[in-house]
Amino acid sequence: MNASFRRQVSWMMTTVVSIGLLAGCSGGTQPAAGTGNNVANKTDDKKEVKPSEPVKLQFLVPSFADVPDMNDQYWTEWQKRTNTKLDVEWIPSGDYDTKFDLVLASGNLPEIIVSQSTTRPTLLSAIKQGAFWDLTPFLGDFSKYPNLKNNSGPNVWSYMKADGKIYGLPRNRPQIDLGIKFRKDWLDKYNIPVPQTIDEYAAALKKIVSSDPDGNGKNDTVGILGHGFLLADGDGTFLGAFGGLDPIFDKDGGLIKETLTPNYTQMIEWFRKQYADGILSKEFSAIKKTQAEELFATGRAVSYVRNIWRDYTWEQDIKKVQPDAKVITLPPMKGPGGYTAQLANPTFGGMYISKKVPEAKVKQILDYMEKTTTMEFTDFNYYGIEGVHHKVVDGQPQLTELGVKQVTTNANQVFSLAFNNKMKVLNPAAPKAYNDEKIKDTEIYSKLGKLSLFGNIASDTWTSVWPKYEKEWQAMATKAIVAQISMDEYKAYVDKLNNNADIKKAYQEFAKTYKEYFGNAK
Template identity: 30%
Template sequence: MMKKSSAIVLSCLVGMSGVLAACSKSGNEVSTTAKEDNKLVEINIMSDFYSPEPPSDQDPIRKEIEKKTNTKLNITWVSPNNYGDKTNVTLASGDIPELMLIREPFQAQIRKMADQGAFWDLTPLLKDYKNLSAFPAESWKNTSINGKNYGIPFTRPLYGTEGMPILRKDWLDQLGMQPPKNLDEMYAVMQAFTEKDPDGNGKKDTVGLTATVNANNMGSLSWVENVLNGNYGKWKDKDGKLIDMTFEKGTRDALIWLTKAYKEGLLAADFPTLKNSQVRESITTNKAGIFTDALKPTWLLTGQMRAANPKADLLQLSSLEGPQGKFAPKGSGAFGFWVIPKSVPEAKMKQILAFMDYGATKEGSDMANYGFKGEHYNEQDGMYLFTEKAKAYTGVIFPIFQSLDKYSFAYQTGIPADFLKRNMSIIDEEAKIATGDPAIGLNSDTYNKVGIDYDKRTQDLKVKIIFGREPIEAWDSYTAGLKADAQYQKIAAEFNDDYKKRQGK
């Protein structure tokens, strides 16, 4: 992959970067341009950032973006640790930036403001911005509110972004085993990783599977339910109607499978209290052999381990086969959206759309994500090869526009060519069979009021059953109660009503 040892493959962070400019004959034409006159277009923006420090106002790539787009960008950078709080305060104040990133577009406050006309409805305008219109259909659908697009999707790839089991492939090799293709084979691998000294230190000090769970869902153990139900998430489309997976046989079978694994010591004993950082540490310190995450961290953690163990290797499974066939998860295509408040005049709103439209071109996206071609990176065999100079950027260069690369979750800083190609092939395999969550963005007023309480009670019982504190029959009694609970059933009815509206029925 690399012609020079100084070249590296730069991480393509999930959907974060951007640029606007008017292009000429390169195939990156912007449908509408901000350069309608010689006056600088000043745009006030609020966004989060994931680099150690906020991007610099004086960064040469940002300056080039402003030059090309004839803009002056006033950006308020907010740490992701408190971006939700800052968002709520900003929206409540009424003093909304001209372009604002909303990470949770379906919270009740956002829906209410959209219904009240607080944001521009972009739906009828998108036809004039061909690069934005070219975003994946899922990105627009999964960020729509009542069938309308009040924001520009913060795009992210459809594949490689969701959690699937990641295994210590070097442990598999040590034990002469192949990557598992179904849950029976997965169970056998978990047993071997627990009982057969896969790290070769002569001690019985490893566990097959480690995980985290959330207060209201199964977290990184959800894949077991998903494989057995042949579905991604809590709701499944069956003949145009959403079915609650809580009542499906696969969910019950997942509890039985996990209960057995826990009883036999194949699942980390303290999984309900673990944090993601602790899970990763248990992998890199040879304490556990399987965890669940997106594709991107596979090289990050492998690279860390290879400092001490050159054979270390992490492999994400592209699928697992269950009763319904092969399962792989498909992402939503977005991680929030960008809104333009109605207080922005129509002419200015269109200039902002032109700004974002350029960021959806390859030229604009590449500049924002990777820097200057020939200086920070070159392209070879469909891969981005980066120079030492690119290492100066510890995060996304300009996190306003997103990467449009299908394989952006395959990349990680310093990834070797063979590892990258394998990650890319995993994405290709996922793309053939992946299924998405049909309920993303749907609304239920009843769920908004009481749904989280039901979810927490459900999750609490699941953990008790896995621990052996409650029998599986307790699940049968609980779900029977939910079927008879009018309030719970109203949630399903409201989600289905909204689902029909989305489908135009």
């Protein structure tokens, strides 16, 4: 089975794939406990080779679920197959960037640290100061690392570079990921068709939130839910509808940062109306991710932008309090400049190796990443051990109760994964028919979606200058949305920033990097 074919069918694990999981990848893995007739156990006339001592690896990573027990069945098997002993510090995802910055400032780095963005200013500064290994000479032409080369996402190794050198290891993720969730049962309740445009979307929300859909008599249902600033994960999705995911250049040929484009200002004006109509959450600028998740999962919100795979999980959660609940991801909706479809970066930041790690250990870390960047390990990461974490139903693995508990999204955090565009669509706890339909419904995203440019390109000037203005800009944008200032005042403020000499210089640097990564800038 070649890599291309495995990508197409990895979500549909058959008995053959299960055997593949046990047999391991080209780098060699340990057989699963309880495996019977496995060639790895046959010695023939050769002496059995004693396994080497497990490699100890120290990580600092974000946590998107409950902190796992590294001695449970899943993690015990993972460490057995990879011949490692993992020392992982799990930081709640909402607090991770703060912790990341503090660790960099302290200089007390773990062996491997995750950055959720390859362009984070503190990361780029640390790279310049020599905090991390330049991996370019280790990786070379990738002849020793074919899995890292062939099973990584499109163009990701370009994104791992700073000043032309590779410093990071990718965290491969699908490009079809985020979508606008909506309570389909409430659309049906008020005989509203599925919105096809953002105007229809706004009208549907206005009708629902003004009608006490949960029947609690309080009229307190949130229309559009977000977390952080502005909607955090949801910004790019809505910005796509206004054409803000396209490269926008100033009169001097500089590439304008997306938040300061006329398109983003147009989106701010649209959210201003939604706020005035009681659709956008009144606390939109202060809600934390965990709070937002709780609000949606308990049936107190209509719409929320998050990973598509969460639809099934949250639908089951909401059914506990609202039995008729049905959660869907809306199809890409048309706006004045495009569609509500943002493709995710094919890498969610990167993993960086501290320069304090000895050279020999760097090679061990790269060997671990090479060994695990396969569909076999990615499938194991998604479903765990057959008969323990999942059972195969209608040709598709379904997580058991233990699987739901142990095989969480946190399992993704300690290796690169193999690129697979269906991973954030499929829900391993959902029935096969549900997943099949979800894949079919979301194929359109790959056709209409666009990539956010600034997840991959950087400017030294922007890195040093923007922190001086960021909080002020956020405050002005918030004031514009809640009508504490006029849109003309906000636009004048943005114009002032765009005419700042340092910011204009940053735009020139963005244009240069854009050309390097994406071709001609014009």
